[in-house]
Amino acid sequence: xxxxxxxxxxxxxxxxxxxxxxxxCSTGRQSGSGSGADQVAPVTGRISITYLQKQGDQExxxxxxxxxxxxxxxxxxxxxxxxxxxxxxxxxxxxxxxxAQKSNGLIIVVPDPAVGPQVAQAARDAKVALLTSxxxxxxxxxxxxxxxxxxxxxxxxxxxxxxxxxxxxRAAEEFKKAGWNPxxxxxxxxWKQDVTVCGDRVKAAKDAFGATVGGVQNIxxxxxxxxxxxxxxxxxxxxxxxxxxxxxxxxxxxxxxQGGVTALANAGFKAEDVIGVGLGAYxxxxxxxxxKPSGMKAALFINGKDVGALAVQTMVDRLKNGxxxxxxxxxxxxxxxxxxxxxxxxxxx
Numbered sequence: 001x002x003x004x005x006x007x008x009x010x011x012x013x014x015x016x017x018x019x020x021x022x023x024x025c026s027t028g029r030q031s032g033s034g035s036g037a038d039q040v041a042p043v044t045g046r047i048s049i050t051y052l053q054k055q056g057d058q059e060x061x062x063x064x065x066x067x068x069x070x071x072x073x074x075x076x077x078x079x080x081x082x083x084x085x086x087x088x089x090x091x092x093x094x095x096x097x098x099x100a101q102k103s104n105g106l107i108i109v110v111p112d113p114a115v116g117p118q119v120a121q122a123a124r125d126a127k128v129a130l131l132t133s134x135x136x137x138x139x140x141x142x143x144x145x146x147x148x149x150x151x152x153x154x155x156x157x158x159x160x161x162x163x164x165x166x167x168x169x170r171a172a173e174e175f176k177k178a179g180w181n182p183x184x185x186x187x188x189x190x191w192k193q194d195v196t197v198c199g200d201r202v203k204a205a206k207d208a209f210g211a212t213v214g215g216v217q218n219i220x221x222x223x224x225x226x227x228x229x230x231x232x233x234x235x236x237x238x239x240x241x242x243x244x245x246x247x248x249x250x251x252x253x254x255x256x257x258q259g260g261v262t263a264l265a266n267a268g269f270k271a272e273d274v275i276g277v278g279l280g281a282y283x284x285x286x287x288x289x290x291x292k293p294s295g296m297k298a299a300l301f302i303n304g305k306d307v308g309a310l311a312v313q314t315m316v317d318r319l320k321n322g323x324x325x326x327x328x329x330x331x332x333x334x335x336x337x338x339x340x341x342x343x344x345x346x347x348x349x
Contacts, residue, residue, distance in 0.1 A: 056083025067305030164204025182215030190251035198252035230259025254280035
């Protein structure tokens with residue numbers, strides 16, 4: 001077992017102990033069954049929902065919270081938004097707190113998918129509806145990618161395959177426009193490699209790019225999905241490949257691509273030698289706002305407000321009307337660049 005695997009195993013074990021009191025009240029049902037929403041009775045009074053988000057101060061999640069709040073106000077339900085940061089232990093304690101405060105439904109974006117079984121068990125035991133947004137969790141295992149479909153908690157967000165495919169296609173278009181020699185070019189795929197939706201996005205980007213562009217080698221770069229983390233890792237990758245003249249960068253989110261574009265600029269690469277295709281557009285637009293040439297050539301605009309609103313609507317439909325959760329529901333996306341991002345409504349903070 002690697003150091004990372006051992007650390008996650010210890011974390012998961014600690015979280016399981018933290019939920020011991022909740023698990024002791026189990027209904028005796030087998031773990032799994034997704035969110036356990038079949039045990040949740042319709043709410044006849046005023047509905048109370050708690051939205052728990054990782055990285056709640058990130059631009060995308062700020063927008064997601066705003067969309068959720070607006071939809072809750074429109075529907076006349078109570079909504080509390082909690083910023084979990086990147087703390088897996090806080091995830092467990094805040095879930096317990098929301099249940100103790102009589103929330104009828106929980107919507108969650110987990111900092112670490114390893115907490116999935118503990119979160120699902122707590123919601124199931126309390127007969128509280130559970131829905132995820134953005135990232136998947138598994139009700140009976142720490143790794144959503146290894147989870148049976150029936151044990152995945154219902155999710156509201158975006159299609160990783162669709163998003164990654166759009167990114168890869170746009171990167172291929174920019175590559176052909178640039179006229180670069182494939183042998184002198186590398187693609188960088190940057191993402192946090194234990195996040196399932198990130199893997200889906202990156203794989204789809206590789207496949208879409210490779211479907212129309214041949215002969216370009218790819219380098220996978222493991223990051224923490226932050227701009228500084230991606231910048232450090234990609235800077236090391238660039239240093240290790242001094243013969244490469246042109247770089248194409250994509251990743252799980254805008255943070256990875258922004259970090260890569262910055263690392264390449266710091267290494268002396270001009271904007272015309274870099275193709276960055278972001279995913280989110282909330283950081284990409286900052287490069288375009290100044291009007292100067294940038295290696296960030298385009299970005300797929302994903303609007304957090306749409307996801308937050310859809311998640312709240314889906315939860316209310318379940319709690320008020322008994323409507324089953326969909327396994328997944330997706331919000332729309334749009335590719336933007338320096339010429340189109342303002343008309344698309346991108347919020348550049």
